[in-house]
Amino acid sequence: MKDYVIGIDIGGTFTKTGFVDRDGNIFAENSTPTDKFDSADVYLYNLVKELKKAEEQLEEPYRIVGIGIGAPNGNYHKGTIEQATNLKWKGIVPFADMMKEHYNVPVKLTNDANAAALGEKVYGGGKNMNDFVMITLGTGLGSGIIVNGSLVYGHDGFGGEQGHVGVIENGRQCGCGNKGCLETYVSAPGIKRTVFELLAANSQGSELVNYTFDELDSEIIYNAAVKGDPVALEAFEQTGKTLGKKLADTVALLSPEAIFFFGGLAKAGDFIFKPTKKWMEHYVMGIFKNKVKLIPSQLMDKNVAVLGASALIWNELDH
């Protein structure tokens, strides 16, 4: 009898699913739309239908031992998805309970970055670490924090929001309602905004003058940096400085062994790692200097969100 955990990663556009075994192998992977459905009920009905269909690909005999879900604004303590700005269904949705009506197994839910951190802990570079931080750099800046070997959910279940620490008073408008949050500077849209600021100040010698705001993305900026474009290079430098400075604060609070980076912007390699490391070391308190490793996620090319979601269950079965 083979045991699987269903890992579910709910994104704004697509939902990715897979059946994950104890060793982190993913079977019957699938992707289904999220934004096609206006209500959580109808969305869930379709999702379960897809899961049952995917199950047909699994070899008998097997059993489903649990379901782990990564979702925006996922509340671990309550199993709810609350006021998620990038989902169509608003309010407080008791998603874990709703799922249990279809699968009578333990269902655990947290936000996607927390799930990614747990994935790194169970299957990735954090296997032998008790204290580390996972930073996901995509359309936002998400984070998951591992302390004493466990995820930090915090009192209300929403802990680990590194993206929403303050950088600049009355700075850039953030999707969370505040201004000047870290993710408005350090994320794929963040570096684009920085490029536009830099072009406004001095566009000389940059090929990035040829892109509209809507056209420009972090891949174009990366490709320009590779060719030595001065604005692209300065944008990475500034992004790394902003990130490094705030990570110095996080290190003072938590003294992690490592900080992992995942996501599109993290693939920019040295362009983002070098300035981040340089400025983190510059700003961090003396006793922590040259102690904390900054490293790419060891699950970079895998479906970390699905793996991490499944780790919500596997990790608890282990303890």
Add this chain to the structure above:
Amino acid sequence: MKDYVIGIDIGGTFTKTGFVDRDGNIFAENSTPTDKFDSADVYLYNLVKELKKAEEQLEEPYRIVGIGIGAPNGNYHKGTIEQATNLKWKGIVPFADMMKEHYNVPVKLTNDANAAALGEKVYGGGKNMNDFVMITLGTGLGSGIIVNGSLVYGHDGFGGEQGHVGVIENGRQCGCGNKGCLETYVSAPGIKRTVFELLAANSQGSELVNYTFDELDSEIIYNAAVKGDPVALEAFEQTGKTLGKKLADTVALLSPEAIFFFGGLAKAGDFIFKPTKKWMEHYVMGIFKNKVKLIPSQLMDKNVAVLGASALIWNELDH
């Protein structure tokens, strides 16, 4: 047979000790000088002599079940005191091991603010909380962080340094070597420095013009604030704003149930609590607004450092 843990709080000038029972009652309290001794060996020899003398006050039969020590730059993992700037003995001192040569019991050591946080957890307002932060406001700003019911020591044993997150680039000189750390603004010396900045900008109507830099202290500032002195009131407002803004970051990372305050400056009551709360709520991410309690330590008038040091042992015996 009564069980005691020896609680030891090593300060720069004095070392406080006591024999603490399971319920947090302190017996045979004592205070001995720290700075009279140039080497850790001689200091320890004297400390142990004093402890043995104090033991004579305890009623037989009893036993010592452990020793807990709070010390500046105390490393929990290694039991060492490392490069403490306010102690005469430098380098890395294996203090726990040295103590074990005199008392053959478990010896645990951490920094004073971590010990205070554990005291709050075992004996104070944090008894029923799994996630909270303890801030000690004295000659510096110390902190101890409880996550998932346990202290955050971090990978290297020095976690929980809220006082050394950055406030202002190239700001005030900090004892840690960096510039602009939170404790240079928010601490007893910090508010004094703020008063001098404010006097330099506009001294009109303030009685604080009558004090030299060496004379002025946070109690004088508090007494002036009570009488409505405009500079004293503005100094508390600015101190609370700086603190509240940085606590908003800490809340986003850790989602604590409460933040406790201990120490001289915390006794200023509403003068410090009101602006701190106001600005923390102003800056914090929406999902955390009006969720986190700011409250005075419930051990304010007790010897929290000795209690907290003893809690290092009692807490482990409980688990």
